[in-house]
Each structure stands twice: as C-alpha cells, then as structure tokens.
Amino acid sequence: MNAKHSEAAARFIQNRALEEWHNETLFLVRKKRDSQAITLPEWEQLRQLASQIKMHTITHLDKYLEQFALRAEANGAIVHWAKDAREHNEIIHALLRERQVGKLVKSKSMLTEECHLNPYLISKGIEVVESDLGERILQLMNKPPSHIVMPAIHIKRQEVGKLFEEKLHTEKGNSHPDYLAHAARLHLRNEFLTAAAALTGANFGVAATGDVVVCTNEGNADMGTSFPKLHIVSMGIEKVTPDYQALSVFIRLLARSATGQPATAYTSHYRKPRKGCEMHIILVDNGRSDIIGNPDHIQALKCIRCAACMNTCPVYRRSGGYSYTYFIPGPIGINLGMLKSPGEYAGNVSACSLCYSCNNVCPAQIDLADQIYKWRQQLDSLGKADRTKKLISGGLKYIFTRPGLYNTALRLAPIINKSPRFLIYNNLDAWGKGRELPAFAKESFTQMWKKGKIKQHP
Amino acid sequence: MSTKNDILSNIRRHTGQTYDMPVIEPAAIQYPDAVARFAEVIKSVGGSAIELQEGEDINERIISLYPEAATIASNLPGIRIATINPDEVETPHQLNGTALAVVQGEVGVAENGCVWIPQNVKEKAVYFIAEYLIILLDKNKIVSNMHEAYRKIRFNDNGFGVFISGPSKTADIEQALVVGAHGAKGVVVLLTT
Numbered sequence A: 001m002n003a004k005h006s007e008a009a010a011r012f013i014q015n016r017a018l019e020e021w022h023n024e025t026l027f028l029v030r031k032k033r034d035s036q037a038i039t040l041p042e043w044e045q046l047r048q049l050a051s052q053i054k055m056h057t058i059t060h061l062d063k064y065l066e067q068f069a070l071r072a073e074a075n076g077a078i079v080h081w082a083k084d085a086r087e088h089n090e091i092i093h094a095l096l097r098e099r100q101v102g103k104l105v106k107s108k109s110m111l112t113e114e115c116h117l118n119p120y121l122i123s124k125g126i127e128v129v130e131s132d133l134g135e136r137i138l139q140l141m142n143k144p145p146s147h148i149v150m151p152a153i154h155i156k157r158q159e160v161g162k163l164f165e166e167k168l169h170t171e172k173g174n175s176h177p178d179y180l181a182h183a184a185r186l187h188l189r190n191e192f193l194t195a196a197a198a199l200t201g202a203n204f205g206v207a208a209t210g211d212v213v214v215c216t217n218e219g220n221a222d223m224g225t226s227f228p229k230l231h232i233v234s235m236g237i238e239k240v241t242p243d244y245q246a247l248s249v250f251i252r253l254l255a256r257s258a259t260g261q262p263a264t265a266y267t268s269h270y271r272k273p274r275k276g277c278e279m280h281i282i283l284v285d286n287g288r289s290d291i292i293g294n295p296d297h298i299q300a301l302k303c304i305r306c307a308a309c310m311n312t313c314p315v316y317r318r319s320g321g322y323s324y325t326y327f328i329p330g331p332i333g334i335n336l337g338m339l340k341s342p343g344e345y346a347g348n349v350s351a352c353s354l355c356y357s358c359n360n361v362c363p364a365q366i367d368l369a370d371q372i373y374k375w376r377q378q379l380d381s382l383g384k385a386d387r388t389k390k391l392i393s394g395g396l397k398y399i400f401t402r403p404g405l406y407n408t409a410l411r412l413a414p415i416i417n418k419s420p421r422f423l424i425y426n427n428l429d430a431w432g433k434g435r436e437l438p439a440f441a442k443e444s445f446t447q448m449w450k451k452g453k454i455k456q457h458p
Numbered sequence B: 001m002s003t004k005n006d007i008l009s010n011i012r013r014h015t016g017q018t019y020d021m022p023v024i025e026p027a028a029i030q031y032p033d034a035v036a037r038f039a040e041v042i043k044s045v046g047g048s049a050i051e052l053q054e055g056e057d058i059n060e061r062i063i064s065l066y067p068e069a070a071t072i073a074s075n076l077p078g079i080r081i082a083t084i085n086p087d088e089v090e091t092p093h094q095l096n097g098t099a100l101a102v103v104q105g106e107v108g109v110a111e112n113g114c115v116w117i118p119q120n121v122k123e124k125a126v127y128f129i130a131e132y133l134i135i136l137l138d139k140n141k142i143v144s145n146m147h148e149a150y151r152k153i154r155f156n157d158n159g160f161g162v163f164i165s166g167p168s169k170t171a172d173i174e175q176a177l178v179v180g181a182h183g184a185k186g187v188v189v190l191l192t193t
C-alpha cells in the first residue's frame, strides 16, 4: 500500500466540523504545553540535556542494555530478547500458554501495536482487553489509534455513547463523557479483577536500578498489574536510560510536552515482581539497532513518544492520524515509517509543510523536519517521486533561476485573486482542497521598492 | 541467548560516532515556599493539600473529610478508624469496594504535585483501587523539583514505588476531562510536621 497522504486527508476533511474541531483541540493541547514550558526557566536547557542524554545512550546502547538486563534479573525479573515482532509475539504467547492464561489485560503500548500483538494472540484463542479508555473504545470499534497519546481523538462522544449502549448496556442516548467514563470504569474494573496476566509498555527502563517506569493518567497500568500473577513488559531497546538523574530530565519533559500537565497522575516504578508473582521484560529490537548506523536518521531513536510534534503539526491537525499509512502518524511517524519501509510508506513524506514547528517543540530536540526534507531528496532514487509535484517544483525551479521571468510572474500574481476557483484549486494542487491561498499583494516588494514606497528607518 | 547476542552485536556493528554523557546539573527551579507551591499545583491537577493543625486529631480530620466512607483501608498505626488492614488480606481482590485508603507518602515535589509512595503495604492495589485516597506527608519532605526528588526516593523490599500527582483522570472522550478513570476519584495530601 502506498496511498498518497493527500488522498486520505481529503477523506478526513470531508467532515468539515470534525476537521475544525480536531485542528482546534490539538492546537489547544499544544498551547497547554507552552504554558507549562514557560513555568520553567530551565526548559530549553532540559530539552538540550534530554537530547544529549539520548545521543549518549543510543551510542552506548549495548552497555546500557546489558546493565539494565543484569539489574532487572538481580531484582527477580526475567529478561527476554526479541529481534523482531514475530519473536516478541511468540515469547508472549509462550508465556501465556505455559501458564494457561485465558485473558490478558493490557495498558497502552505503541510497541505491541507495532508488533501486531493483539490479532496474533486473539488468533491463538487468548482474550485481549485494552484498558486505556481510548484504546478500549477503539478496540470495541475494531479501529486502530489515530494519535499516540490520545488514541481516540477522532471519535465523537455520540459514537462512544452508541458503542457503549451496544457493548456495555449503558442508557440509550446518554453520551455525557462523565457517564461513559464511569461505565468504562465499572466494566474494566471487572476485567482487572479477572484477568490472569497483565501487559504494560515501558516509558523508560533505568539501567542503574533495573526499574521499568510507566506513566499513565488513568492508573490502568497500575490496576492491571495489581491482581494477576504475571506481569509482562514490552519494551523497545531505545527506552533504556542510564540512571535516575537522566530519568528526572525526561519525566519533567514528558507530561508537559504531551498534554500540558506538570506530571502524569501516576509515574510507576516496577522494580521487582509482586510477592509470589512473575515479571517478564521483553527487550525488542525490531529494526532499532539498524537505525543507529544511519547518521541522517539516528536521532529518531531519541523519541520519548510524547506526541507534541503531532499536536503542533498543521498537516496532522487538519488531516488526522488515519491519513498516514504508518501506524504512528505526524512528523515522527513519517520518519519511523520511512525507516521501516520506504517502499511502503513514502506516501507520507508529502504530509509536511516544512514549517519546522515540530523541531521546535520536540522535548528531545529531534531534527524531524530536516529528516523529512532528506527523505524527499531521496524519493527520486527510491522511484517514489510524485509526478505532479515534480512537474510543479520543476516549473518553479525554472522560474526561480530566471530573475526576469520571476518578476513577470510576480507582477501577474494578483490576477490569481480574480481567477475562478477551479483554476486555483485544480487537481494539480493536492492540498488546495484543504487550504485557502493567501491573497497576493497588489504590488510586489520589488515594485514598491522601486517606486520609493518602502521607507528605510533612519 | 543467541538473539541477545545478535541484537548486541548489531548495535556494536552500527555504532559509529559516540557521544559523552552530559553533566546533569540544570539550573532547576527552586520555590521560595515549596509547600505553598506544592499545594497550588496539586489543586491544579484536581487534588488538594491540607495542613494538619497543631493538636488536631488525624482520625477526626479524616472523618470530617469523608464522613460517608464505610470501608477504610490502612495499615498505619495511628489510623484507628481503619476497617481493613491491607497487610492482612489474602488476595488483593479483597480490597475491591474500599471507599477510602490512607497511606504514607515519603517525598513531595512542588513543581508537579507528585508524592513518592514506596510500596509499604502487602498489596499495592490499595493505592489504586480505593475510591478516594489520603496521602500523609511530612511537609518538611517537600522538595522543589524532580531532580531533588530522584536523589531522595527509596524503595523497600516490595520493589514497587509510585509518584502520584492528584486523582486518576482521562480525557479520552473528546478531550473532556473526567476525574476518576480507574484509580482514586479524589486525592487529599494531609501535610503533617
């Protein structure tokens, strides 16, 4: 599949009201992030530290992984290593099968999404219950997440109301979020108490102590792991961090960047299994160790999955998570998708206006937009360049390199203000449908300058 | 074992330029009145911090806060009003239906309203399953920021600990904030001296 992002985006923006709401709501989250950031004079220093700690860790990953595994095992956990998604899924299935687990309760994990764990386990006859409210809603709807922190951001309350009527037997026509969330609390409370195993992701693994750190607002990871005898942790190898002082930098950045909260409600440290229980940690590579050798894209491994780059991205906000073909959308998803398979995911690299807003909010200072730019330069050699875009940019290059022509073109530009819409928003412009052009000024800067209309300050 | 070696050797093969660990000493924020800041932040995240007055009885204070709590779980020696001792339950499931839990916090953090709670009960479920949570905290143990907090936190033999900042919450339905997702619907930090 190599659907163009713009085609999928066109479907999303057909629902104008939802598109508007999506755009505004996510920008509000971005603004909440800003108001948290300005409470800390050291904010930019923290971002820089986060970036430096990550670069150090990624380039000493063998050492930190070995240290983490050693400490975790000394604490009583069992550590597994998985080269790819298949190994990851098989390890989990074997753990569940050997213990005759019928039901697994999960807290949010993008890694298990990456590995397609749920369909795999379900095909083996295991009942899988997502416990994050957004994830549970989507699971009951049989849909994937459209955002990595707010997975059901594209779903309206009425849809949830209808779904719960059918699945949880809630009152007809009641779609008040308080009511629905309470119904989910009762429903999932029962799942927590009856599941035979819990699976969580890991926001961080601390090499010095062997702690697995999980951040949630709902407390679902904590509820999930409080009852069953088995706790499985799926952890990407890039999640390891050297020690508590390094961790403190990330914890200070994560919730503020993600949702504009000073901290998540729960920052849980799992160091040992519960008394009489088991804790298994699966360290998953699945392509990550290859990225270390890619100097243009190594920084993608610094990601702490806060989603700030999505919330700020004008293209993501107006096109929604489903318009990207990789399961992680937005700026980081464009890059991770290309690192996974350029052939499959090249359609996403057009979903960027190179505004660089993502670079400026990323708590780990990842060069997201620069990376997207680099991918675009390679599209030709990948045989993925878009013919119409090539035509347009080829034409622009022709004009830009000829000053005489450029000036003529600009003088003629105001004509566009009066041109019929079908001439401006024709099918050559993949984004026109979602965007209004700014009105061209009646005179260009050069014309005004020549007529002495531009005054220099004395 | 071979997968482990494969992954590690692939990492080594791909590692080119290496980077040093930075010195982690940011000019981290210090609040002139960390207790006041802590109270402010915890309010902003939907909880509250209340100072216990000199000579005030903690049990009476708790009852006045939650007069209707029928089941109160606590293993703290001073909490006479407890109806369940979470150290004495056979399974964590028995804690389901707890109206109020009273637990001990060890470090408070002014910048984000977090309280560090090392698991000091038999079943950690008690921190999450109660409808409402009271955390006792010595107000002299409130620090300004997370760097300080991470230098102070300790575990005990249970090997679990959690920073809790206010009640459990979700905004997964249309970004409308709902308090009380899976954990406590309300959190009060009772500041003692």
Ligand code: SF4
Binding pocket: A302, A303, A304, A305, A306, A307, A308, A309, A310, A332, A361, A362, A363, A364, A365, A366, A368
């Ligand atoms: S790339 Fe940066 S901003 Fe985007 S999710 Fe990752 S850490 Fe957050």
